[in-house]
Amino acid sequence: VLVDGVRGLATGSEVSQREEEEKEAIMSRFSKITISVGLLLVVHAGSSQALDILLTNDDGYSAIGIQTLKAALQGAGHNVTMVAPFGERSGSSAAINLVPVSPVQVGAQDWALYALDELITGDREPLPATPATCVLFGLSVTLGGVAPDLVVSGTNVGANVGTATPFSGTVGGTVAGLAADVPSIAFSSDGPDVDESDPAFAAHFVNVAAFAVELIAQLETKPGSLMMEPGLLPAGVALNVNYPTVAPEDVQGDELTVQGQASSASLVFVPLGGDIYIPAVGPGDGGGGDVNRSDTVALEAGYITVTPINSDMTASSSQAAKFNALINGL
Secondary structure, rough: OOOOOOHHHHOOOOOOHHHHHHHHHHHHHHHHHHHHHHHHHHHHOOOOOOOOOEOOOEEEEOOHHHHHHHHHHHHOOOOOEEEOOOOOOOOOOOOOOOOOOEEEEOOOOOEEEEEOOOHOOOOOOEEEHHHHHHHHHHHHHOOOOOOOOEEEEEEEEEEHHHHHHHHHHHHHHHHHHHHHOOOOOOOOOOOOOOOOOHHHHHHHHHHHHHHHHHHHHHHHHHOOHHHHOOOOOOOEEEEEEEOOOHHHHHOEEEEEEOOOOOOOEEEEEEEEEEEEEEEEEEEOOOOOOOOOOOOOHHHHHEEEEEEOOOOOOOOOOHHHHHHHHHHHHH
């Protein structure tokens, strides 16, 4: 069913030589990361069983976060199938592409997904598919309708806490997993304040990936009330995990958190020229204050935040009760 090329493009051509060279460069780039992750996992090896994992992200299939996490999961013995956007789709939330899509095989069990989105471009130019689309495609086509044990989204280069959470394509991938009744986890972390070519940048995401492996192994032990769950997570619940931008020895601990209502930054649009505007990062409303057990505050304090989330968008009962008079008056 899958093809090693992009079907349905205006030219009808297979994957270009440029794309083949890009794939080779990516494999070379991450070979050292794979070795580093493997060595780290020998030290942290646990007794977890091999899981079938569907992996996606919103930074694109070649991003350092997903490549490092894939290597870590495989190094821990898990069977990983990657279906990720062909390129950047950050901020896409749980949007899906209701247009033809086409997979490009970029590894033994890795696919990058295009959306032939003529509704946007008018000329059938290929655009990267959204993470939610990748998950749904992976479940129905790549895995042939056989549900994996777990959907993992990330590691995203950039935290997804507070008011940024609903807009996150990384989190959107887990929402698609929830819609298919598959346990799902999103992993995110801001990168260190160095260039991406600096070894310290890659090393940070090796640390995040090692924690992801540890968390999944802990889930497999069915601790506490989770022993009553047939899957890794309760039905309808996913985890949104954020790792602080510090060395492992400086992590303050793990915190079970709630989604914060404050943000450290905001997205604004500034004029680029004429009637064109470009997104830019503006000031947020953070500064330390937020709801109790906020993921935003805990992450800033150096904690790994683990926030259980679901796709239920119903307001709290106390807020919903305010509309009784409205409904009764109709």
